[in-house]
Amino acid sequence: MLSEKSRPVIEATLPLIGERISHITPKFYDRMFTARPELLDGLFSRANQKNGAQQQALAGSIAAFATHLVNNPGTLPEAVLSRIAHKHTSLGIVEEQYAIVYEHLFAAIVDDLGEAVTPEVAEAWSEVYWLMADALVKIEKGLYKQQANDKIWTDWKLVAKEAAGTGSVTFRFVPADDNPVTVAKAGQFVSVRVPLLDGLRQCRQYTLSDAVTSTTERVITTKFDGGGEVSPFMHQHLNVGDIIELSNPYGDLVIDTTGAPIVLATAGIGCTPSASALATLAAAGSDRQVLVLHAEATEEAWALKEQMRESIESLPNAELKLWLEDIEAKAADTVATEGYMSLANLELPADARLYLCGPLPFMRAVRSQAIDAGIPAANIHYEVFGPDLWLAA
Template sequence: MLSTKSFPVIEATLPIIAERISSITPNFYNRLFAAHPELLNGIFSRSNQKNGTQQQALAGSIAVFATYLVKHPGVTPETMLARVAHKHTSLGVIEEQYPIVYKHLFDAIAEDLGDALTPEIAEAWTEVYWLMAHALIKIEKGLYAQQANAEIYTPWKLVERTETGVDSVSFSFEPADDTPATVAKPGQFISVRMPMADGVRQVRQYTLSGDIEQANRRTITVKLDVNGEFSPVIHNDLKLGDVLELSNPYGDLVIDEEGAPLVIATAGIGCTPSAAALQTLAARGSNRKVTVLHADQEVGAWPLREQMLDSIAKLPQATLGTWFERGELPEELNAKAGYMDLTDALAEDAEVYLCGPLPFMHAVRSQALEAGIPAERIHYEVFGPDVWLAA
């Protein structure tokens, strides 16, 4: 918790720091990479730096953490910290990197605020930084300790490649060495690291879309972004037998086989955690009440459609609803035209899981809140940096 000395300082300066932090973070990253260019080789995404999402995610996490300390003295935002920690551990972030971040972040803050950054304010915000850093370090050490090995990345060989939907491909990997592999949970993700054309390694995180409880198999489904840096390489250059570096599985968006009625609402390639969860629920013979909702451009564009339909058919209390922007509306899919509408799908005690483009999740989350579902029972997954933390 914040010290009694720092609390009033943070409370008084939070509005200006929250307002300026989105301008400070680009300067921070420029400083960080100038001093440590090696961090762009295998840890940070160049694409996320260019499009600004990494800066947004950092700014959001700092603002949310400080706001929480002021509004809820004595506790920390555990959900936010857990999400950040799972992202960090999938990338191999270690304790020794936090002082490096601190130096360049506070140099950027000092440059932005100038003489307005008094020693008292600097000391208070330093306290906020290290409260957040130490909380993350503790969680991250625990996550690393839960794995079946102490490696950040291990080699995995591509053994199967399957087209699914439009411009989506499922890739299945098996271990390329004898390193013990961790059994994943439905809804978790892995980091995939490989060199780009210039030799610099880049990393992307992908939700495991199938074969969840097989420790010696990892399956991900990747949507092609023709303007992206990473997906064109994995789509066009990766061949059977090729070996990539994969991280251990991480992620706190895990769906259990028992519990309250479950509503899973997805759009596009956001169906990957849903597909994995449904496959796992079906394999375990779950009797949980599950409502599966999916929106896509058209029926043929729906990735993993056959896998999901097969799983739903094996779940005695599962129902399906779909929405398509164009094309045919198959009756067997309970299909409707246009955009997803949760009006008739939400029970009062439902647990709601969302995954898809941010505009989709904003719209569907608003519908769930308006229907009376408490915010703590609405869960979500964001691919890449979590720019939705402030929500």
């Protein structure tokens, strides 16, 4: 809980910090990586530093956390903290690293705001930072304890590498060591850590894309990202028989396999959590009501088309609605609607849980349509690939 002494200071300075935080965070990262260059080796993404995504995500999370403390005294933004904590644990973030961030972040704040950072302001924003850090550390320690092993990274061997739609590849891994393997949940992700050609290790989170009932296999499907570093390495240099490091499974977008009806709304490579959920439901012989909504530029680009259709066909109460921007190129037996996904004229169960995954504009648009259709905001869940830029807006 934010102290009564700090709350009016935060309330008064939040507009200024909110306005400047996107300028402060690049200075913070420059300072930190200059002082601690080793943090770029297997922890922070160089690609997300270059494109500004990590800076935006950090700025958004700090602003969202402070705003919540001001507007909702006595509570914490649990959803925000949970998403951040799951990403942190998949990378092996530990308690001691929060002091490093604090040192360089507050040096960047002072550098940017100068005399506006009075002792009173510095004390109040320090309180905000440590409230957030302490809450995250508590969640992260709990997440680490839930795993079947105490390792951040374990070795996995690539046993299959298969094309999956235009520009995407499915990778199948089996354990390459004797560490106990945590059973994943549908919708969760693993971090992949690979050694690049320049010797630096880089990480990226990828959602599991097949059934998660086994501890003997991890399956991910990735789209080639020319602006990234991990997917180009995996697509171009990772071969069957190679061994790389995977984290334990994390992610708070866990798709229920029993209970109320679910609506899975995805676009592009965002279909991976949906594909995993469908395969897991099919493996369990579920009779749950499932409405699958998917949008693609072309049918050929649909990365997990065959797997998802096979799962849907085996589920007695599953239905697929497909949207294609280029409908002329579809197969003759494919039923699809031309254009972008729209929830208009769809019958959505009133008690449905909606899961979103895809480009941010897509998720925002579909979420708004779902709320207009009567689905409570609390029943709408989403997953963002990479840094969570939803908060930055």
